[in-house]
Amino acid sequence: MPRDILTLPAPAKLNRMLHITGRRADGYHTLQTLFQFLDVGDTLHFSVRDDGIIGLAPAIAGVPHEDNLIVRAAQALHAETGCHLGVDIQLDKCLPMGGGLGGGSSNAATTLLALDRLWGLRLSRDRLAALGLRLGADVPVFVHGHAAWAEGIGERLTPVELDTPWFVVLHPGVTVATASVFNALQLTRDTPPISMARALQGGAPWRNDCQVTVCERYPEVARAIEWLSGFAPTMLTGTGACLFARLTDERQADSILQRVDPGWHAFKAKGCNLSPLHAALGCRLPPAAGQAEAP
Ligand SMILES: C[C@@](CO)(OP(=O)(O)O)[C@H](O)COP(=O)(O)OP(=O)(O)OC[C@H]1O[C@@H](n2ccc(N)nc2=O)[C@H](O)[C@@H]1O
Numbered sequence: 511m512p513r514d515i516l517t518l519p520a521p522a523k524l525n526r527m528l529h530i531t532g533r534r535a536d537g538y539h540t541l542q543t544l545f546q547f548l549d550v551g552d553t554l555h556f557s558v559r560d561d562g563i564i565g566l567a568p569a570i571a572g573v574p575h576e577d578n579l580i581v582r583a584a585q586a587l588h589a590e591t592g593c594h595l596g597v598d599i600q601l602d603k604c605l606p607m608g609g610g611l612g613g614g615s616s617n618a619a620t621t622l623l624a625l626d627r628l629w630g631l632r633l634s635r636d637r638l639a640a641l642g643l644r645l646g647a648d649v650p651v652f653v654h655g656h657a658a659w660a661e662g663i664g665e666r667l668t669p670v671e672l673d674t675p676w677f678v679v680l681h682p683g684v685t686v687a688t689a690s691v692f693n694a695l696q697l698t699r700d701t702p703p704i705s706m707a708r709a710l711q712g713g714a715p716w717r718n719d720c721q722v723t724v725c726e727r728y729p730e731v732a733r734a735i736e737w738l739s740g741f742a743p744t745m746l747t748g749t750g751a752c753l754f755a756r757l758t759d760e761r762q763a764d765s766i767l768q769r770v771d772p773g774w775h776a777f778k779a780k781g782c783n784l785s786p787l788h789a790a791l792g793c794r795l796p797p798a799a800g801q802a803e804a805p
């Protein structure tokens with residue numbers, strides 16, 4: 511008998527603002543950022559198997575099976591719980607890799623939540639987030655599934671409610687390695703920490719501290735930001751290479767998409783405060799600790 515298939519989304523995220531406030535002894539940077547999800551992302555299909563094998567298809571070009579964050583998430587659950595079940599996972603990849611949209615981290619979080627359910631593990635969200643943090647700094651926000659003010663290296667999360675506009679997300683066709691941005695000498699690492707309330711009330715303009723460095727190293731990113739800024743306020747997400755413009759409505763998004771340079775890839779998406787993954791799992795938004803007033 512073929513097993514049931516569980517199909518779940520792995521949404522993209524945006525960093526609506528990102529400040530770098532310092533550098534820890536282990537080299538990781540301390541951040542203050544506002545995470546929000548998009549209603550666009552990858553899709554994963556899960557089917558349990560009895561033999562403990564973790565199958566993934568199709569493979570991602572350039573990412574060995576053992577390095578894939580989906581496989582590593584499943585193996586982390588094996589190691590944590592001693593579970594002997596396996597799984598076949600089919601990945602429909604839409605999100606660009608290394609784009610600052612958190613696709614790999616989101617894939618890992620979807621795998622953690624899916625297997626927790628399919629393998630009957632019943633781990634708490636906090637435990638799954640802690641496991642996820644070992645895979646990547648962005649995994650916990652995808653595990654918790656609500657728009658968040660994040661501090662630390664992105665793991666100290668407070669749920670917030672942000673405006674949910676339409677965005678155009680543009681990939682300028684270059685790949686930015688996260689580590690190379692954080693290792694750049696010219697990166698500013700001394701933005702004074704601000705309170706969450708001040709960030710949400712627009713007391714400090716929303717900007718991304720990585721943007722200047724990324725634009726200097728990748729002129730195509732600078733060119734794309736300049737072009738998209740001609741239509742609406744535009745910012746880099748994460749360490750790039752993707753940028754996003756915040757729009758007044760969906761029609762504006764459609765109109766911009768018709769004019770995008772054929773060498774770039776762009777799509778429209780709506781901001782979500784509840785992750786589409788958690789919506790699919792039937793979760794509700796927790797009470798927000800803060801609400802954005804002046805994006
Ligand atoms: C900065 C963000 C904002 O969302 O950028 P994007 O990756 O989404 O672009 C993320 O927190 C990134 O998270 P993630 O992509 O999971 O990073 P990791 O795999 O943990 O780290 C990749 C490398 O980036 C550097 N790194 C990452 C996060 C951080 N707070 N400080 C760092 O210095 C480290 O050198 C690390 O080796």
Ligand SMILES: Nc1ncnc2c1ncn2[C@@H]1O[C@H](COP(=O)(O)OP(=O)(O)O)[C@@H](O)[C@H]1O
Nearest residue numbers: 578579580607608609610611612613614615617
């Ligand atoms: N399932 C996966 N999907 C995407 N990237 C993955 C995956 N597993 C491992 N990776 C690696 O993680 C890197 C970061 O990917 P991703 O999370 O999509 O970008 P970003 O961190 O810039 O938002 C990729 O360049 C790739 O080498």
